[in-house]
Amino acid sequence: MAAPSKTTAPRVTRRTAQAADTRLHIVATARRLFAANGYVRTTIEGVAAESGVAVQTVYNSVGNKAALLSAVLDDAASGPNAPAQVLEFMRERTRQAPDLDALLAMLADWFVEVHQRTGTVLGVIAQAAAVDADVAKLEKARALQRLTRYHEAAAAVRERGGLTSGMTDEDAAAAIWSLGHPQAYRTLVNDAGWTPEAYREWILKALAAALA
Template structure:
């Protein structure tokens, strides 16, 4: 399979920006490759050359939105994860974790909602949604297990369940975008709720 050259990098970025705009406004199912090409200002064949198909565009958009860059560094190897785990105090770990997660949700939240909306009618998108949810759960469990080493009798699975709700795209969208919460208020609420669930001393 052909791979994109360095010259295709600007086109790749334009395509991802265009896809994000269209997926999160008109919806994944209603967005065509042609529409993405027009929005990006590139030829249709360029879109096919760089990505191959629409599902690959969506997958790449999720990856870049979650990471915030194109570096091939897994989430669990990101600096913020290391900083959270290295924090000596449980509350500091939660603050680092929640702050980074909120920043991720700022980038990827609208895309995740578009993926969820399309998953019911597209088996491939459903698989992508399931894989993304599983990834989020894995990251949460890793961090809650690290927190359990600092807090006696912490119920890791219960904290994971609560974290999936508090740090899900639905809660983030509802509170920050629909209800107008400030990012700092959202982060404080999530930290406090997780601290209570984990039994972290105040």
């Protein structure tokens, strides 16, 4: 009987590593320029020049201007967890929450964490969506993506004894999405002057009330 074959991890070549580093550098440069200059005044040519690469390298590595903005959002959302994607490390955080209180506290902490990191780029996206159809599609797609992903959080809430009022997982996902919406954070913290700590206390109570 033949011995079972061993699965080996894909070999990372020097060229692959260099390409990944180049992409990270381009995205970091774009993030800085979008924040400083806004979407309209930031150009692919400017990003390329600031990154020290050819214009075609930006297109090959990341894509067009809307794709670049999308990559900047991913980078901001992942933060110190990069290169892990948000879905990966949030699943791990959810798995580690032993009970409902811990799960809701984790969600409250996450909303503060992610909104502080992504606030600037989401503001750029909101402004750009008014003048660029591709960014408008990006904004809509990301909102729906968050709603879909919160179905996993809703299921985790149910597994830990929540949703006793009869709320469905779909409704619970919508509640999490609405309460944790970036616009709510911007309005309460940036416009109304709440501290991030006050926002966290509010959303923790709101999540507990909605998902009990």
